Amino acid sequence: MPAHARNIQYVMITLTTANQLAPDQSALWVKAQQAVQAKNYKYAVSILKTLVKRVPGFLEGRKLLRACAVKSAPEGGHKSSLFGGIRMTTSRKDPESTLGNVEDTLENDPYNIAANEALFAAANELGLTDLASFAMETICQGQPKPKKHLHLLANHYIQNEKFAEAADAYRRILEFDRADPIAVRGEKDCAARASMKQGNWEGSGDFRTKMKDQNATNELESQDKMGMTRAELEAKLAGLSNEYAANNADLRVVKEIASVYEQMEDYGNAYSFYAYAFELSGQSDVALNDHAVEMHQKAMTAEIEQLEQVLAADPDNEEAKAQLAERKKVVAEAVVADAKARVDANPADAQLQFKYGQALFEADRYSEAIPALQRARNNPNLRIKAMLMLGKCYHSKNMIDMAIRQLEEANGELIAMDETKKEILYNIGLLYEEAGNKEKALENFKVIYEVDYGYHNGEVAQKVESAYS
Secondary structure, three states: OHHHOOOOOOOOOOOOOOOHOHHHHHHHHHHHHHHHHHHHHHHHHHHHHHHHHOOOOOOOHHHHHHHHHHHHOOHHHHOOOOOOOOHHHHHHHHHHHHHHHHHHOOOOOOOOOHHHHHHHHHHHHHOOOHHHHHHHHHHHHOOOOOOOHHHHHHHHHHHHOOOHHHHHHHHHHHOOOOHHHHHHHHHHHHHHHHHHOOOOOOOOOOOHHOOOHHHHHHHHHHOOOOOOOHHHHHHHHHHHHHHHHHHHOOOOHHHHHHHHHHHOOHHHHHHHHHHHHHHHHHOOOHHHHHHHHHHHHHHHHHHHHHHHHHHOOOOOOHHHHHHHHHHHHHHHHHHHHHHHHHHOOOOOOOOHHHHHHHHHHHHOOOHHHHHHHHHHOOOOOOHHHHHHHHHHHHHHOOOHHHHHHHHHHHHOOOOOOOHHHHHHHHHHHHHHHHHOOHHHHHHHHHHOOOOOOOOOOOOOHHHHHHHOO
């Protein structure tokens, strides 16, 4: 507990799920969801604010509250206000009250920086790290280039050992400031630590202690810089080759060789050395296997791109056309085989089930893809993506009514008009067109037209405007 809080006794507040709500609270939750479905967002905000104040740890409800506030607030919730009557000291004096009080400001100004910072501080004070993450993510979503807050978010994730999320926060900084040295280094370090954690490298100690040779670790870190030149990479490879000749079973050396080949975009050799490193690890380092699979797929993709370039230069080259078609088929089946091997090793992993279903779909094996995607659909984080892919599978099997039903269900679960929702609406429109229902098709295209005139290179706008001519 922080020093300033040692003598303060807090009421125990924990994260609460919808299934843990009391009957009266559950009734409010249902009523709020009904208001959202009816697009009565202001009414939903009033209900959800009451519910969140009663159950401050109900993160799912708070997320829906914020989404509805964005919908109902002027300018989509984007205001320039940095101050909303919330003092940062409030969270430290009475963090429990702050969890509810900030909602009075966020109701009309959901991206308010001061209010969200107060929520972040209060949640951290109470040990509600996921709620704190949500508060900081909200600030970042509401600003065009939230460099300061993305750094805070990354540090927060690091403190809670969520290294993949920290790496993502750093990557978002690099999208608009590629020269930020902390983000450059932080993204690489956090991505590495995420891989180590996935492969159980970290254990109870610092990752450096897992390396036998401390001097080799220091050399690796000093050389691991973004943007090494081709000459530097070749020089590094030459040095590693000498070490490899002396001992070709040194896991560290084999991994470094694989990494250098990857940076040189020599994916074929990168695949060979990552695969060999995985064998040297006793097949215990899952991250190495993942790298090997990724390099294998990139190597095959590079071959396809070369054939496409040949065909682009000589469109009538029938031999190149045949080779391209055959290579695409081989690659698709190889991706399926890789995905299947992963699923067989861990059938309960929903992410692997989704990737397997996606690979089967891209290999035109729709009937086999459906059960894998249905299993992935049960995971809340993958549900919408899996439903979209299922809709495409049904469409490919000419099951138009089932495809429409699946995509409309997915659309009903999305509130924010993001790229996923637009893609779903677009596909629903195309399905209705194919079914001969122009009125329903136009209805879906109009929803996209209202928010994104240029969607699909203006195709949607053309469809909507032609209906009025």
